[in-house]
Amino acid sequence: MTSEDAIETEERPDEAPKQLLSRVDRAAVFLMLLGDEEAANLLARLDPTELETLGSAMVAMGDIDQERIAEALRDFVNEADREILPAKDRSAQVRTMLERSLGSTKAESMMQRIEPEARPRSIEMARWLAPSVLLKLVEDEHPQVIAALLLMLEPEPAAEVLSALPEDVQSAVVTRVAQIGPVSSQAIGMIDSLLSQRIGASFGANTLTLGGPREAANLINLAEGEVARTVLPSIAQIDPALAEAIEDEMFTFEMLLELDRQAMGRLLRDVDNEALVDALKGLKEAQRAPFFASMSSRAADGIKDEIDMRGRLAKSEVEAAQRKIVEVARALADQGEIAIGSDDGEFV
Template sequence: MPVKTEELSGKEKTAVLLITLGSQKSAEIFKHLSEEEIEELTLEIANMRMVSPEVKEEVLNEFYEICMAQEYISEGGVGYARDILEQAVGGDKAIDIINKLTASLQVRPFEFARKVDPNQLLNYMQGEHPQTIALVLSYLSSSQSAQILSKLSPDKQSEVARRIAKMDRTSPEVIKEVESILENKFSNLVSQDYTSAGGIDAVVEILNAIDRGTEKFIMEELEDSDAELSEEIKKRMFVFEDIINLDTRSIQRFIREIDNALWSVALKGASDDVKEAIFGNMSKRLVEMIKEDMEFAGPVRVKDIEEAQQKVVNVIRKLEEEGEIVTPRGGDEMIV
């Protein structure tokens, strides 16, 4: 007996959606999921009963409506999304869509701040305590945060960056208090659960988007004040997969510094794009040698691959510091 849409759980609807989209598109979606999520959805797909074309269409429409609602929320908030949806599908349907979405979507604090010019935000925040500034920047886009951080006084720049990196979880009461200073009417959007913000990944995103001079100053200050944190940030500033963003001259330059035996391990777990970037800048004979080494090496531990790739990244970072190569980042203006 065919399944009905109202009988399906959220996980089952996701399975129906993946079936409807087909194997290629589903494979792309799986790339963004955890191993546990992939296993659960694969099991759901395998156990899925007969799904009628009508159910597939209903699930697809529901997914589309939720995506549109999420886009409206990011553009102008929950109120704006509800108004637009009411005009499009009617009041009851709009409320139903919003309710489904907010069950899984947490509206981020400081929603209003992401729509304000960074220079205006800077005027409000530059006199605030570094911890307050760090909290707000953790919720903004990396480009906004980069603009604000680059214009803070030098003594605050590294301190704010350090506090973002050290930040883990902030209580809703603190978020509400800070948020109300900037815009009281948005304080009711804050979730009652503890909200994750900041962390090393957040400060890396900001530093990747900031101008190189400010980035260098902040990293030098952090190296003096917190060497361990500075090293952890450095490890994430340029990852092995970013090799594909380097220009040909830079790739050829750092290749000369890498031992062939290291390449045979580092490239084991590399993407096809990275392999193409590396092999495309080597001699045919060298490529054949490395490929033979990779083949005869057999299985290699993931830990060994990661260590080899980090050694390559360390060489790239060293050459960049010496001015031998340039790794493109946000805020850089490239002149050919």
């Protein structure tokens, strides 16, 4: 090896790695390394031109070897090393991102919740109110106002309010929901002021109801130690009905997903087939797996076929079926035949 070769060899580690991919290709590789949900969330933020460019690159790429994967990751790291994220105009940047993903109305409501200078407002209070209470607040208002408010609520309570409106108002509200477009901060301030006046004048301070047996049960389930074993007996001495209501809420259907195969099999022997189909209809495929794993393949295939053939179910129907199964599980737990939860504060 000549001295020139030695010098060239020594200098190679300092040379920039050869670029095998374009910037678009590197972005495509990085995106394909993400999970489907994370990738979908990022793609949803692109405009049509960006989406077409990146999508075309993803489709056109063949097998991607380790060297190209490393290049894509290295490019991401290099960009991160060079990048400075200034605090100036951060609120405007976040607002723009939220508007692209949520729309201007919901983005404005979210900004009011997350900006440091934000203060509790009646619109946020409205999100806690029962649909029947919300209806009384806005039933006499212009459909445009009702539409704007419903867009700031979660879909289910908003739908309940809509269902309770007169038919002619329903049509006007839905039309405006479909066409409303950008809502200015002044309009949102007007709705906030209106709600503040209505809440104070019509219902006073008692309209915002928080807590209940379910919230108490959630706290106990999440608490560490022996909270359930100490708190519930104490409550039962003062108010047995309340203790029972809390205990009912502490057994959740989600706990059944953690049962071992033997316990699940024992549970399924006592579960009505119709209730099981309705309960599983409301679950994702991965959540159904513990149930199917405890059945014979023939029985599992039969249940799957029934689920596929079952028509659309209301959420209340699914929850009622799941509650039936929870009641069966709780009875078996009381008899000592199965164990529900763990030994760190949940029931056994």
